[in-house]
Amino acid sequence: MPIQSQRPAAILSVSFGTSYLQSLSAAIGGVEEAFCRAFPGHPLRRAFTSRMILQKLRERDGLAIDNVPQALERLLAEGVTRVAVQPTHFMHGVEYDRMMEQLELYRRRFARVSVGEPLLSAAADYREVARRVAAIFHPQGDTALVLMGHGTSHFADCAYAALGYHFLENGWPNILVATVEGYPTLEELVQNLRRLAVRRVVLTPLMVVSGDHAANDMAGPGPDSWQSRLQAEGYQVSCVLRGMGEYPEIQQLYVDHLRAAMAALDA
Structure with a gap:
């Protein structure tokens, strides 16, 4: 058979x-x-x-x-x-x-x-995500790229700061990571932007999808959205509403x- x-x-x-x-x-x-x-x-x-x-x-x-x-x-x-x-x-x-x-x-x-x-997951993942995001957006001059993550009460929240550190240590200090519900916060982001002395900020979600957080918390018209808050700080802000999965x-x-x-x- x-x-x-x-x-x-x-x-x-x-x-x-x-x-x-x-x-x-x-x-x-x-x-x-x-x-x-x-x-x-x-x-x-x-x-x-x-x-x-x-x-x-x-x-x-x-x-x-x-x-x-x-x-x-x-x-x-x-x-x-x-x-x-x-x-x-x-x-x-x-x-x-x-x-x-x-x-x-x-x-x-x-x-x-x-x-x-x-x-x-592994250390190599952080290096690769940092390298590929930098290649996709390559912010230059007086422009900073801000990646908006979700954030979590789970101890895995440290992943956001770790990714931000990889950008800094690998020569992309103008790519910053902050979160809606975790660490780093928007307030800490603003402090870091001031140290960079940039004039323009590009916001994009550090999420698989560009969904409710991106549409409202990041790019919404209300005074508490990240776009509005950063504009109030004097930055020229643009938003890229594409999830990382795209x-x-x-x-x-x-x-x-x-x-x-x-x-x-x-x-």
């Missing part, structure tokens, strides 16, 4: 999610398309971890997206035995930890489950992490 070939492993892309459909398609969809190009023949499934976003997409747009347990149950029903899970999360934070807790309940129901690292250079880093997870399935 002929030997049956092993069924291709499935890829489960796990994201926090966004209710901004254009960014969902361009950023999360962009990363997932990069996965498919890198691993043709492997079925890809999508899961979001934010219950609020899943509910909003379902009620507002009629768009049904699985959460992690639902996606895993669907893969089991399809007869998948091996799955590589690749998060689009930025770091080992709250959402990543929750995802890992959910995955643990399913490990024995699959023959093999591997999990890729988030974008910022850039092929960043997509490739996620692909590299997925490649390691795929290799682990056969280890």
Whole structure:
């Protein structure tokens, strides 16, 4: 009798999610398309971890997206035995930890489950993200690039300061990192901008997607948005409303992490 070939492993892309459909398609969809190009023949499934976003997409747009347990149950029903899970999360934070807790309940129901690292994990990830962001934006002269991260109460919040340090130490002192809900804060950002003596500031989200935080906290018309606050400080401010997941250079880093997870399935 002929030997049956092993069924291709499935890829489960796990994201926090966004209710901004254009960014969902361009950023999360962009990363997932990069996965498919890198691993043709492997079925890809999508899961979001934010219950609020899943509910909003379902009620507002009629768009049904699985959460992690639902996606895993669907893969089991399809007869998948091996799955590589690749998060689009930025770091080992709250959402990543929750995802890992959910995955643990399913490990024995699959023959093999591997999990890729988030974008910022090893020291090399920080160097590569810094190098690639600098190459994408290359701010010069009297212009500073400000990357607006989300921030978190999780100890992984230190990732933002670590990334900022990599920009400074590698010759890009005019690329700064600050966060909405963590450290460094907007106030600390303003102090650093004053030391740089720049006149122009480019704001862009340090997030996979350009969603609500980018549209409102960063670029909103209200007096408390980062754009308004920095304009009040006398800076000429422009905003780039593109998530990091939209850039092929960043997509490739996620692909590299997925490649390691795929290799682990056969280890």
